[in-house]
Amino acid sequence: MARAATTADAFNAVAEPLRRDILDALADSERSVGDLVEVLGLGQPQASKHLRVLREVGLVEVREVGRRRLYRTNAQALRPIHEWVSRYEQQWNERFDAVDAVLEELKERES
Amino acid sequence: MARAATTADAFNAVAEPLRRDILDALADSERSVGDLVEVLGLGQPQASKHLRVLREVGLVEVREVGRRRLYRTNAQALRPIHEWVSRYEQQWNERFDAVDAVLEELKERES
DNA sequence: CAAACATATACCCATATCGGCATACGTCAA
DNA sequence: TTGACGTATGCCGATATGGGTATATGTTTG
Numbered sequence: 001m002a003r004a005a006t007t008a009d010a011f012n013a014v015a016e017p018l019r020r021d022i023l024d025a026l027a028d029s030e031r032s033v034g035d036l037v038e039v040l041g042l043g044q045p046q047a048s049k050h051l052r053v054l055r056e057v058g059l060v061e062v063r064e065v066g067r068r069r070l071y072r073t074n075a076q077a078l079r080p081i082h083e084w085v086s087r088y089e090q091q092w093n094e095r096f097d098a099v100d101a102v103l104e105e106l107k108e109r110e111s
Numbered sequence: 112m113a114r115a116a117t118t119a120d121a122f123n124a125v126a127e128p129l130r131r132d133i134l135d136a137l138a139d140s141e142r143s144v145g146d147l148v149e150v151l152g153l154g155q156p157q158a159s160k161h162l163r164v165l166r167e168v169g170l171v172e173v174r175e176v177g178r179r180r181l182y183r184t185n186a187q188a189l190r191p192i193h194e195w196v197s198r199y200e201q202q203w204n205e206r207f208d209a210v211d212a213v214l215e216e217l218k219e220r221e222s
Numbered sequence: 223c224a225a226a227c228a229t230a231t232a233c234c235c236a237t238a239t240c241g242g243c244a245t246a247c248g249t250c251a252a
Numbered sequence: 253t254t255g256a257c258g259t260a261t262g263c264c265g266a267t268a269t270g271g272g273t274a275t276a277t278g279t280t281t282g
Contacts, residue, residue: 177228178229179227
């Protein structure tokens with residue numbers, strides 16, 4: 001047994017830079033596979049494969065129009081990531097506050 | 112050439128569930144490797160390896176105390192993820208609003 | 223200095239991943 | 253219906269990944 005981890009969840013889907021690029025490209029408008037291929041400059045099969053991963057974790061949805069498939073983002077699927085990361089938001093704010101405090105300290109010492 | 116993608120960035124580091132568990136375990140307090148091994152129930156080498164990945168992308172920092180190494184999170188390194196995901200926050204809110212609107216519609220229709 | 227302890231590293235195996243190419247599948251047009 | 257088009261899938265090769273075991277490295281204690 002080996003490699004138990006790489007489950008197909010949103011975290012993994014988004015770990016691949018190209019897939020983030022795809023999501024970004026779909027952020028404002030629906031696009032066909034061909035569109036994405038042209039915009040992002042990757043191979044058509046690669047695009048289809050990445051889209052499949054994104055689809056399987058619910059990050060994109062498809063609509064069939066003639067022989068084309070129009071993809072769009074489903075931002076909902078990003079919420080688990082957002083929620084997990086947000087738990088740490090306070091920590092980096094605290095640290096900023098700490099830095100601010102030190103700066104304030106130095107400033108006072110100057111005068 | 113193949114597999115150009117898997118760069119060692121925060122997105123990838125966090126894609127592994129165990130590494131998220133490690134970060135969560137370190138969220139409130141500094142811990143030694145042995146602590147983590149005990150708390151999370153994984154092998155010691157595995158813990159060290161995951162910690163190394165986390166360290167290389169800046170998600171944790173170390174402090175050496177005697178023969179132990181105390182790890183702690185550096186939430187800062189999560190900001191790129193937070194920022195990227197946050198760009199989509201509005202989209203899922205919009206969608207919630209749409210659902211709300213439909214529900215409102217149905218409610219009115221009932222009365 | 224030797225032995226116990228804490229952690230990191232090296233190595234191996236199994237498997238997942240990604241890109242590239244060829245091809246299958248479904249749809250539209252002539 | 254046949255052929256072009258748009259997209260998905262299958263297969264391959266190269267490589268990265270994660271767990272497991274053994275071991276190296278550094279530190280404390282006796």
